[in-house]
Amino acid sequence: MLLSQYLKYQTERNLYLGQNFSRHLVQKNITPEEVISIHKVALEEIQELGMTDTMIISLDFLTEFMIQYGLALREHKILVEQQESMNHEIELAAKVQNTMLRTKKPELDGVDIDFLSVPAGKMNGDYVYFQDDDSDFVGIGVADVVGKGIPAALCMSMVKNGLDTLGQASISPAYALDVLNRIVEKSVEDNMFISMFYGRYDNEESVFTYASAGHEPALYYCAREEKFYDLDESKGLLLGILPDVHYMESSIKLAKNDMIIIMTDGVTECRTENERFLSRQELIDMIYNVKDETPGDLAHSVFKALEKFQAFHQRDDFTLAVIKKVQ
Amino acid sequence: MDVSSVSILTEWDIVAARQMGRSEAKTIGFGAVDQARITTAISELARNIYLYAEQGSVTIGRFEKDGKVGIRVIAEDQGPGIGDVQLVLQDGYSSSYGLGAGLPGVKRLMDEFDIQTEVGEGTKITIVKWLS
Ligand SMILES: Nc1ncnc2c1ncn2[C@@H]1O[C@H](COP(=O)(O)OP(=O)(O)OP(=O)(O)O)[C@@H](O)[C@H]1O
Ligand SMILES: [Mg+2]
Numbered sequence: 001m002l003l004s005q006y007l008k009y010q011t012e013r014n015l016y017l018g019q020n021f022s023r024h025l026v027q028k029n030i031t032p033e034e035v036i037s038i039h040k041v042a043l044e045e046i047q048e049l050g051m052t053d054t055m056i057i058s059l060d061f062l063t064e065f066m067i068q069y070g071l072a073l074r075e076h077k078i079l080v081e082q083q084e085s086m087n088h089e090i091e092l093a094a095k096v097q098n099t100m101l102r103t104k105k106p107e108l109d110g111v112d113i114d115f116l117s118v119p120a121g122k123m124n125g126d127y128v129y130f131q132d133d134d135s136d137f138v139g140i141g142v143a144d145v146v147g148k149g150i151p152a153a154l155c156m157s158m159v160k161n162g163l164d165t166l167g168q169a170s171i172s173p174a175y176a177l178d179v180l181n182r183i184v185e186k187s188v189e190d191n192m193f194i195s196m197f198y199g200r201y202d203n204e205e206s207v208f209t210y211a212s213a214g215h216e217p218a219l220y221y222c223a224r225e226e227k228f229y230d231l232d233e234s235k236g237l238l239l240g241i242l243p244d245v246h247y248m249e250s251s252i253k254l255a256k257n258d259m260i261i262i263m264t265d266g267v268t269e270c271r272t273e274n275e276r277f278l279s280r281q282e283l284i285d286m287i288y289n290v291k292d293e294t295p296g297d298l299a300h301s302v303f304k305a306l307e308k309f310q311a312f313h314q315r316d317d318f319t320l321a322v323i324k325k326v327q
Numbered sequence: 328m329d330v331s332s333v334s335i336l337t338e339w340d341i342v343a344a345r346q347m348g349r350s351e352a353k354t355i356g357f358g359a360v361d362q363a364r365i366t367t368a369i370s371e372l373a374r375n376i377y378l379y380a381e382q383g384s385v386t387i388g389r390f391e392k393d394g395k396v397g398i399r400v401i402a403e404d405q406g407p408g409i410g411d412v413q414l415v416l417q418d419g420y421s422s423s424y425g426l427g428a429g430l431p432g433v434k435r436l437m438d439e440f441d442i443q444t445e446v447g448e449g450t451k452i453t454i455v456k457w458l459s
Contacts, residue, residue: 030375037360063363078418 003042007049021048031070033063034114037202053185057212090150094122097153101160105134108203115321116299117125118314125152126264127317129163136203137169139176142194142321144215144264146176147240151192158187159194173211175196177236181247184240193238201216201254208323210248214238216268219284221291228284231260254325259295261287262323266316267302284311295322330388333459336405341373344385348400351387355398356458364436365398365456371433372402372452379449380406390455397438405449412442
């Protein structure tokens with residue numbers, strides 16, 4: 001019917017009707033070979049065409065091709081469905097992860113502590129942990145699994161369990177890393193490494209003590225000088241490389257409005273569209289511009305600025321934690 | 328029930344198997360599209376024998392069960408067998424990666440599909456399509 005119309009009047013309208021019809025056929029899972037067969041029957045019915053046998057036979061040849069296309073199409077549909085259900089599973093896994101790893105930000109008079117962690121994909125390979133009890137101490141761990149995505153995220157539950165067993169906020173950062181290193185070394189495959197920064201703030205003395213297992217150097221902001229310094233005296237070995245490692249720790253005294261900013265390499269290794277890396281100075285300038293915001297807002301503002309720097313294509317998990325002495 | 332058989336030794340035997348399948352399907356009463364589908368399925372099985380088992384046979388015949396009429400094709404070889412059947416029947420598997428052909432394609436083109444295979448002993452794949 002449609003065909004005979006089009007053969008008579010080759011209008012765009014008739015083609016459009018044909019398009020609608022074909023949409024309908026695709027929806028109903030009609031295979032391409034069946035479409036040809038419908039076409040063939042229609043041709044044979046329109047007698048005035050005087051279809052020759054050769055022309056009809058040529059359609060059989062076409063059918064042979066279309067069977068392959070039809071199979072590919074159907075397989076494609078099935079693969080898309082599979083992908084959807086996989087995505088769904090990953091989303092559920094991410095939710096489970098979030099619940100499992102949820103950490104409450106500590107409340108301590110005189111200090112404001114906050115953080116922001118945004119995964120590049122659905123699951124986060126960065127992790128921020130707080131060790132908080134009724135003492136004057138608060139512990140903060142920031143970990144980053146080398147690699148990202150699902151395997152990295154799974155690794156994090158182990159880090160959390162390790163930190164949970166340490167128990168106390170007053171624990172020494174170097175000791176915390178020694179213990180975690182042993183746990184990670186024993187339970188993770190050889191090709192998985194974790195970098196971690198562990199710090200402890202002593203509210204009574206206003207002293208921040210820290211140790212690093214191959215982690216990005218944290219920044220110290222000195223409010224009096226309005227200047228940033230790297231805290232990188234102790235860039236130890238990544239967790240999980242050697243069984244017996246002893247980490248070094250250092251301390252720094254904080255004055256009012258001083259800050260410690262702990263990051264993962266999702267912050268420091270940002271790249272522009274043209275593969276230009278963010279320089280340390282650019283990062284410091286970004287933070288300087290928002291230094292008077294609260295820690296939560298500051299983390300958020302830096303994330304926004306970096307999102308723009310990367311042309312809205314975040315490649316690695318982003319984590320930034322801020323400890324600010326406010327009194 | 329009359330059946331005919333082709334041994335698969337060279338690539339041209341695949342053509343012979345196709346030929347036999349198409350004419351048998353026509354005799355049984357399948358339409359042009361189904362004839363082409365059955366032929367494609369036979370082609371895939373025969374090609375697998377030629378590629379992976381080096382030699383074997385394809386047997387084709389009219390088939391009746393529970394009052395239904397159809398065509399049955401048995402592709403059999405004493406080749407290396409298939410280790411992980413579940414894997415090769417998975418969509419997207421096969422060296423043609425997501426082109427839909429291969430064993431999952433065969434399964435889809437036909438109404439019934441059965442595979443018996445033992446590593447080191449061989450493979451027997453039976454497929455049926457019913458006249459409807
Ligand atoms: N008769 C057979 N004997 C041994 N192995 C076989 C046989 N048939 C299939 N296989 C194995 O199963 C796999 C999947 O076969 P299948 O026909 O689905 O895909 P393929 O032959 O790899 O690619 P194509 O899509 O081109 O057919 C083959 O790669 C082969 O390893
Ligand atoms: Mg094959």
